[in-house]
Amino acid sequence: xxxxxxxxxxxAAFSWQFVRHAKTLINSPADVANPLLFFFMVIxxxxxxxxxxxxRLAAMAPGILWxxxxxxxxxxxxxxxxxxxxxxxxxxxxxxxxxxxxLALGEIAAHWLATGxxxxxxxxxxxxxxxxxxxxxxxxxxSLLLGSICLTLIGAVGSALTVSIRRGGLLLSLLxxxxxxxxxxxxxxxxxxxxxxxxxxxxLALLGGLALGALALMPIxxxxxxxxxxxx
Amino acid sequence: xxxxxxxxxxxxxxxGIYVWVSYGVTALLLAAMVxxxxxxxxxxxxxxxxxxxxxxxxxxxxxxxxQKD
Amino acid sequence: MGSPPWFFRFSGRLVRWLLPLTxxxxxxxxxxxxxxxxxxxxxxxxxxxxxxHVPAAVVALAGYYVMALAGAVSLIxxxxxxxxxxxxxxxxxxxxxxxxxxxxxxxxxxxxGTWWVWDARITSMLLLFFLYLGVVAxxxxxxxxxxxxxxxxxxxxxxxxxxxxxxxxxxxxxxxHQPASIKFTGESAIDSSMLYPLxxxxxxxxxxxxxxxxxxxxxxxxxxxxxxxxxxQLIGDA
Numbered sequence: 001x002x003x004x005x006x007x008x009x010x011x012a013a014f015s016w017q018f019v020r021h022a023k024t025l026i027n028s029p030a031d032v033a034n035p036l037l038f039f040f041m042v043i044x045x046x047x048x049x050x051x052x053x054x055x056r057l058a059a060m061a062p063g064i065l066w067x068x069x070x071x072x073x074x075x076x077x078x079x080x081x082x083x084x085x086x087x088x089x090x091x092x093x094x095x096x097x098x099x100x101x102x103l104a105l106g107e108i109a110a111h112w113l114a115t116g117x118x119x120x121x122x123x124x125x126x127x128x129x130x131x132x133x134x135x136x137x138x139x140x141x142x143s144l145l146l147g148s149i150c151l152t153l154i155g156a157v158g159s160a161l162t163v164s165i166r167r168g169g170l171l172l173s174l175l176x177x178x179x180x181x182x183x184x185x186x187x188x189x190x191x192x193x194x195x196x197x198x199x200x201x202x203x204l205a206l207l208g209g210l211a212l213g214a215l216a217l218m219p220i221x222x223x224x225x226x227x228x229x230x231x232x
Numbered sequence: 233x234x235x236x237x238x239x240x241x242x243x244x245x246x247x248g249i250y251v252w253v254s255y256g257v258t259a260l261l262l263a264a265m266v267x268x269x270x271x272x273x274x275x276x277x278x279x280x281x282x283x284x285x286x287x288x289x290x291x292x293x294x295x296x297x298x299q300k301d
Numbered sequence: 302m303g304s305p306p307w308f309f310r311f312s313g314r315l316v317r318w319l320l321p322l323t324x325x326x327x328x329x330x331x332x333x334x335x336x337x338x339x340x341x342x343x344x345x346x347x348x349x350x351x352x353x354h355v356p357a358a359v360v361a362l363a364g365y366y367v368m369a370l371a372g373a374v375s376l377i378x379x380x381x382x383x384x385x386x387x388x389x390x391x392x393x394x395x396x397x398x399x400x401x402x403x404x405x406x407x408x409x410x411x412x413x414g415t416w417w418v419w420d421a422r423i424t425s426m427l428l429l430f431f432l433y434l435g436v437v438a439x440x441x442x443x444x445x446x447x448x449x450x451x452x453x454x455x456x457x458x459x460x461x462x463x464x465x466x467x468x469x470x471x472x473x474x475x476x477x478h479q480p481a482s483i484k485f486t487g488e489s490a491i492d493s494s495m496l497y498p499l500x501x502x503x504x505x506x507x508x509x510x511x512x513x514x515x516x517x518x519x520x521x522x523x524x525x526x527x528x529x530x531x532x533x534q535l536i537g538d539a
Contacts, residue, residue: 171438171442174434178463182466182467182470185471192477221458224376234337234338246411247346251346251350254353254408269517269520277523280527
């Protein structure tokens with residue numbers, strides 16, 4: 001594993017994990033493209049299911065975009081610690097002289113950039129497809145950027161808890177969905193507020209608060225959950 | 233007592249079915265919820281007891297691992 | 302305090318009077334709420350469902366905290382009794398949440414005309430139900446039951462931190478989207494003739510929760526320690 005001694009800083013440990021997983025993701029573009037494709041296809045289902053009336057779609061757009069983002073996040077979360085668990089490197093990481101939460105965060109950060117972060121950046125395109133008014137597009141992107149941090153972290157806890165279970169994906173969804181609800185509510189509130197011309201900053205601030213809180217608290221839970229999964 | 237007859241108690245001015253279904257379903261669920269651990273307890277108790285008796289009855293034959301004959 | 306034989310004796314004595322007390326409180330409360338309390342000015346007699354719905358909801362929410370607290374104790378101090386308590390509390394909370402949901406739905410029909418209304422309270426209850434189901438499902442999914450208990454402890458602790466956030470956000474969500482045509486009146490000032498039976502029923506449901514958790518724990522402990530000397534002696538002497 002690492003030939004560096006314990007004098008290496010936490011940041012270096014974090015970066016090592018980050019770079020390692022970023023490389024894996026870059027080398028398998030399918031893993032990055034799939035969630036985007038999923039998002040694209042599911043967004044397409046809504047006009048087909050609800051009818052093409054532009055006013056109705058526009059009214060529902062914030063909710064639709066956010067729910068599909070949530071589903072995409074669920075979908076990728078199950079992959080989060082799976083490969084490390086299966087090939088035994090998770091066990092090695094748990095034994096390493098670095099805090100497991102920090103190491104997990106490195107992987108989560110790389111994962112987020114490729115999934116939630118990327119999705120947020122391209123979300124305005126899908127917003128336009130559903131007729132979201134222009135004044136809502138920037139807020140859509142920012143709300144998803146902040147919200148996806150929360151969703152990824154919550155998804156990471158779920159994944160850490162279920163990685164040792166066969167077909168844990170469904171259980172993962174059950175565990176995570178209630179926890180995701182506040183993010184969904186704040187996110188859609190922000191976009192809706194922007195669409196009617198109001199100031200979405202307070203909602204974005206709430207999302208930011210959730211993101212900071214999640215960054216502070218979730219890694220500890222993730223570390224504990226990973227150790228529990230290793231014991232299963 | 234608000235209700236003056238059994239029939240008015242049953243009907244509750246048209247809302248009877250809602251009230252009685254709620255109370256009835258709840259009563260059943262709660263009774264089951266309390267009954268289940270009690271019967272589980274008895275089952276475990278009886279199991280240990282029968283294991284004890286089985287071991288006692290196996291002893292006189294001098295069987296080391298309690299085989300029944 | 303944490304020793305199984307001590308707990309067994311203590312809980313046995315406790316249950317012996319808690320069971321009749323709970324039944325008595327439930328019957329008195331139900332009788333009072335169904336027959337003695339006057340009907341509501343706006344809702345008529347259907348409001349009597351409140352005497353089940355609110356106590357079930359209140360105790361279901363409190364129960365989650367009890368479960369999470371037991372999980373925390375088991376996680377931090379590795380006290381085995383605490384994880385038995387956590388496992389005992391989970392299904393009770395789930396059943397009470399289900400009762401709150403069903404009675405809420407049945408109450409909704411005569412009050413608002415539909416079987417299901419997405420108001421803040423019921424939606425929060427539904428999410429609480431999912432949280433409970435998650436804990437139960439997680440325990441069943443793990444093969445190693447010691448690890449399972451720890452996983453559930455972690456999960457319920459996360460749930461605990463999130464419950465206030467969830468409830469608050471659902472509250473805001475509801476007020477953002479409140480349909481103008483239907484006015485859902487909040488808990489307006491409640492008359493004392495209706496309040497007292499409600500308080501009694503809440504007390505009754507708390508007793509019911511404690512009773513069921515103790516019963517679940519006793520059954521679990523008896524099985525877990527069936528080969529131990531104290532169990533063998535307890536049953537052999539009986």
